[in-house]
Amino acid sequence: MIDALILSRIQFASNMTFHILFPTISIGMGWALFYFKIRFNKTGDSTWNEAYQFWVKIFALTFALGVVSGITMSFQFGTNWPGYMQTVGNIAGPLLGYEVLSAFFLEATFLGIMLFGAKRVSQRAHTVATFLVAFGTSLSAFWIIALDSWMQTPQGFVMINGQAHATSWLQIVFNPSMPYRLSHMMTASFLTVTFLIAGLSAYRYLKGINQAGNRVLLKLAMTVAIFLTPFQIMLGDLHGLNTLEYQPAKVAAMEGIWETTKGAAAVLFAVPDESLKTNHYEIAIPKLASFYLTHSFSGEVQGLDAFPGKTPPVRPLFFAFRIMVGMGMLMLLVAAVGFWLSRKQKALPRWFLKTLTVMSFSGWVGVVSGWYVTEIGRQPYLVSGILKTADAVTKVPTNMILGTLVMYLALYLGLICSYIWVVFYIARQTTPIKVLNESKPRLADDAVRTQGTI
Amino acid sequence: MIPNLTEASGWLPVFFLFAMGIAMVAYVVLDGYDLGVGILLNQASDQEKDVMISSIGPFWDANETWLVLGVGVLLIAFPMAHGIILTQLYLPVGTMLAGLILRGVSFDFRAKAHLRQKSVWNFLFFFGSFLTAASQGVMVGREVIGFDSGYLGWIFAFIVALCLPAGYALLGASWLIMKTSGELQSKAVIWARKSLLLTALGVGIISIATPFFSPEIAAKWFSFPNIFFLFPFPLLTLLCFIVIDHTLLKMRNGKEAKIWVPFGLSVAIFVLAFLGIAYSMFPYIVVGQMTIWQAASATESLWVIFWGAVIVLPTIIGYTIYSYKIFWGKTEPLSYY
Numbered sequence: 001m002i003d004a005l006i007l008s009r010i011q012f013a014s015n016m017t018f019h020i021l022f023p024t025i026s027i028g029m030g031w032a033l034f035y036f037k038i039r040f041n042k043t044g045d046s047t048w049n050e051a052y053q054f055w056v057k058i059f060a061l062t063f064a065l066g067v068v069s070g071i072t073m074s075f076q077f078g079t080n081w082p083g084y085m086q087t088v089g090n091i092a093g094p095l096l097g098y099e100v101l102s103a104f105f106l107e108a109t110f111l112g113i114m115l116f117g118a119k120r121v122s123q124r125a126h127t128v129a130t131f132l133v134a135f136g137t138s139l140s141a142f143w144i145i146a147l148d149s150w151m152q153t154p155q156g157f158v159m160i161n162g163q164a165h166a167t168s169w170l171q172i173v174f175n176p177s178m179p180y181r182l183s184h185m186m187t188a189s190f191l192t193v194t195f196l197i198a199g200l201s202a203y204r205y206l207k208g209i210n211q212a213g214n215r216v217l218l219k220l221a222m223t224v225a226i227f228l229t230p231f232q233i234m235l236g237d238l239h240g241l242n243t244l245e246y247q248p249a250k251v252a253a254m255e256g257i258w259e260t261t262k263g264a265a266a267v268l269f270a271v272p273d274e275s276l277k278t279n280h281y282e283i284a285i286p287k288l289a290s291f292y293l294t295h296s297f298s299g300e301v302q303g304l305d306a307f308p309g310k311t312p313p314v315r316p317l318f319f320a321f322r323i324m325v326g327m328g329m330l331m332l333l334v335a336a337v338g339f340w341l342s343r344k345q346k347a348l349p350r351w352f353l354k355t356l357t358v359m360s361f362s363g364w365v366g367v368v369s370g371w372y373v374t375e376i377g378r379q380p381y382l383v384s385g386i387l388k389t390a391d392a393v394t395k396v397p398t399n400m401i402l403g404t405l406v407m408y409l410a411l412y413l414g415l416i417c418s419y420i421w422v423v424f425y426i427a428r429q430t431t432p433i434k435v436l437n438e439s440k441p442r443l444a445d446d447a448v449r450t451q452g453t454i
Numbered sequence: 455m456i457p458n459l460t461e462a463s464g465w466l467p468v469f470f471l472f473a474m475g476i477a478m479v480a481y482v483v484l485d486g487y488d489l490g491v492g493i494l495l496n497q498a499s500d501q502e503k504d505v506m507i508s509s510i511g512p513f514w515d516a517n518e519t520w521l522v523l524g525v526g527v528l529l530i531a532f533p534m535a536h537g538i539i540l541t542q543l544y545l546p547v548g549t550m551l552a553g554l555i556l557r558g559v560s561f562d563f564r565a566k567a568h569l570r571q572k573s574v575w576n577f578l579f580f581f582g583s584f585l586t587a588a589s590q591g592v593m594v595g596r597e598v599i600g601f602d603s604g605y606l607g608w609i610f611a612f613i614v615a616l617c618l619p620a621g622y623a624l625l626g627a628s629w630l631i632m633k634t635s636g637e638l639q640s641k642a643v644i645w646a647r648k649s650l651l652l653t654a655l656g657v658g659i660i661s662i663a664t665p666f667f668s669p670e671i672a673a674k675w676f677s678f679p680n681i682f683f684l685f686p687f688p689l690l691t692l693l694c695f696i697v698i699d700h701t702l703l704k705m706r707n708g709k710e711a712k713i714w715v716p717f718g719l720s721v722a723i724f725v726l727a728f729l730g731i732a733y734s735m736f737p738y739i740v741v742g743q744m745t746i747w748q749a750a751s752a753t754e755s756l757w758v759i760f761w762g763a764v765i766v767l768p769t770i771i772g773y774t775i776y777s778y779k780i781f782w783g784k785t786e787p788l789s790y791y
Contacts, residue, residue, distance in 0.1 A: 061562045067515055068558035072551045074525055079544050082537025089533025090755040097530040097759045100523050101766040108519045109770075109777050112512030120780050165752050396544045404548035411552060415559055422567050 005393045007401040008080040011408060015072050016375070017368055018412040022066030024367050027141055027186065028193030029059045030134030037130050041123065047213045055197070057426050060115050065419060067108070072408075080401070081382070083392030088164045088383055091157055091172060092147055099143035107136030138186070145185055149178035151383045152374065153246045164386065176246050180239040181374070187232045188370065192363025194228060195331065197221045198338075199360025200427045202353035209430050215347070218356075222342055225335035233328055237292075243377075244293055247384065249307040250377035253314045254321040255289055256282075257303045264289040264301040269322070272314045277304070312379040320372035327366040334359060361420065456737060457747055466760060467750040470531035471736075473763055477527055479728050481520035483625065483721050488514045490626020492557055492583025493619050494645050495576060502638045503576060507561065509633040509785040514561065516774065518554065530759055535739040535749035542601045543593050550589035556582030584619055591618030598660065598731055599667040600741030610663050617656025621724065623649035628698075628717035631705070633785045643705045646716055650702070653720075654695050657727055661688065664734050668741065671734045684733075691726045694719040 033052055040048035074096070077084055085092065113121060113129040121129070156171030157164045166172060198221035201214040244251045252258075256267040258277050266288035270279035290299040304311045334355065341348055382389040394401075457464040488510040495503055529536045540547060556578050564575035595611030602610075627646035631639055665672035675684055698719045704711040737745045750756065 061566060064558050064562040068555040071522055071554055074522055075547050075551060078536045078540025079547050082541055085529055085533035085536050090752045093530035093533060093751055094755055094758045097526055098762055100526045101762050104519045104522055105770040108516040109773050111515055112777055113780060116512045117780050166754060394541050396541055400544055407552055411555060418563060422563060426566055
């Protein structure tokens with residue numbers, strides 16, 4: 001049925017989906033740029049300067065999209081989910097507040113200096129500005145993931161008259177799922193950027209642009225990928241075990257386990273059926289799920305039947321989880337092949353470079369499906385055990401929500417297409433790159449300058 | 455209605471009302487000038503467009519962050535009001551966000567996309583800036599009269615929706631007078647004069663309409679002895695308008711004039727108008743429905759964010775000044791290096 005709840009959920013989900021694409025890139029890219037900058041400062045090798053100057057353009061574009069889609073979030077808490085702040089505002093407020101105060105202004109202000117100030121400040125100040133932008137984006141991720149994790153595994157509060165009141169901020173920020181979610185997401189960001197750098201460098205190499213420089217970046221990206229991909233898979237496993245401990249219903253839905261069983265099978269593929277509470281077309285490996293969830297082949301795994309009325313929708317969770325894991329495995333394969341090829345041969349073969357180009361935005365697929373798993377997995381709650389999503393929703397007429405939803409969807413689709421198109425367009429540009437800190441006469445009109453003091 | 459202000463539960467909400475006020479004024483003035491530049495963009499030649507955009511390039515992102523802080527303080531300190539106000543303003547908030555998105559992305563796309571598409575992004579930059587300003591006008595118009603649902607209330611909101619873009623255009627044009635030279639500067643003088651008139655109209659209508667819609671607000675302004683302390687407000691505002699107009703006329707006729715005067719006094723007009731609205735509404739956060747104390751968060755949560763704000767806000771102001779100093783003076787063509 002189409003009602004305010006489902007429309008608001010679709011609207012928020014589409015805004016989140018659109019938004020997360022860009023911070024995912026800018027968090028990792030900020031640090032990549034800082035690395036390029038440091039390497040150039042140390043070695044004076046123009047390769048790093050060129051890398052900085054190319055990637056800072058992508059960064060600026062990505063950052064702008066992240067900012068504008070992020071602003072939407074802060075308003076939608078009020079327009080679509082008034083019950084959220086009214087119930088847990090005492091907790092969510094300060095966390096969001098610290099994000100704005102400590103991170104947003106920092107990154108936004110120094111971004112201006114980082115992008116346009118290279119000629120106006122010292123080399124050192126410019127490096128510091130680059131660092132502060134990267135630091136700001138990561139700090140922002142810290143606060144928002146602390147809040148998201150608190151909504152998943154809330155602690156450190158008491159409920160008084162239907163409102164949450166903080167008792168321990170340390171417990172609120174460092175709640176049980178927070179360290180796992182934060183490290184999984186930060187690594188996801190670095191991995192997304194690694195594959196983006198690999199993909200676009202391969203694309204530029206194939207187009208014959210700055211081949212020496214792009215070979216260096218390709219080598220760097222492949223080296224990072226071979227370490228980061230297995231590391232991320234390990235983090236994902238730890239995160240999953242943490243979820244099993246605190247949100248077992250989510251894991252049951254991810255695994256497609258309907259009944260509590262000893263020696264549960266690992267379902268590789270199936271089409272879960274919510275009404276019959278069973279899986280169709282199931283392909284499963286006996287006892288494996290018990291093994292990786294409980295580390296014993298006969299261990300008991302709670303099924304969905306253990307949580308009547310408190311289970312998330314199974315099908316989207318089940319599929320999103322498989323897409324995420326599948327993408328992780330594909331990335332691992334590509335990283336391994338890349339590592340092997342670059343040890344064997346001097347130049348990477350064309351077919352592999354083409355594969356990397358296709359994989360440029362593969363991180364997005366993993367990140368978005370991963371977020372679907374964790375957020376849909378929290379349903380039917382908005383804040384686990386405290387506030388149901390249905391109780392927080394707005395009373396705004398359905399038609400209005402439908403109207404804004406259509407508007408946002410059209411906007412987001414258009415912008416994602418434009419973004420990808422422009423990123424590849426920038427990558428095709430061969431304009432010679434200017435030297436950093438070149439001195440250039442000021443263009444100010446002295447006649448007007450004498451009139452005023454500005 | 456006003457609780458004991460010597461207790462934290464009494465004065466903390468007042469502190470956050472001030473913090474929200476500062477954030478909103480900072481937003482309206484700072485993002486006001488760059489939205490204004492966007493609103494004026496279509497009036498300029500292609501080359502001038504690049505200069506105009508360059509003049510706001512390093513700042514627009516941080517300027518916009520003040521909006522997040524403003525709505526952030528509303529959300530953090532007054533969560534009860536946050537839901538009421540934003541659901542009431544559902545549609546204008548939606549269109550404003552669409553405007554902000556279009557404006558923000560066009561800024562980057564216009565410089566990076568293929569030249570053929572540049573004019574499309576230029577138009578979207580203008581359109582996004584205008585849509586943002588007009589939506590904010592509707593929001594101001596709805597909020598100051600307590601979401602009056604009669605048709606007069608809506609007509610009022612739409613008039614404000616046309617005048618706020620003019621106010622922003624005034625800020626934008628005055629900004630360009632400081633940051634540019636030559637022909638573009640002369641054009642900016644003309645733009646500033648045109649927007650000045652519409653801005654004056656808007657300020658006038660808000661001043662007349664708010665007491666008209668609320669007898670309580672009328673009593674606050676026109677009772678004795680309040681009126682005695684308050685008459686400098688409209689008088690100073692009028693003075694600002696006259697001096698700006700006088701300065702712009704001098705500039706148009708090629709006489710020597712201080713280039714910071716129109717911008718400085720336009721900011722003053724916005725601050726005075728804001729103070730007037732704030733005085734009318736206090737202590738309500740939703741006029742006639744909810745005071746700031748009824749809407750406030752739990753005191754322990756306000757304390758947590760109080761310390762953060764006290765330490766961090768001065769730092770933010772510090773590095774914002776640093777950033778403006780770096781880009782002081784006439785605008786140079788933007789380049790990343």
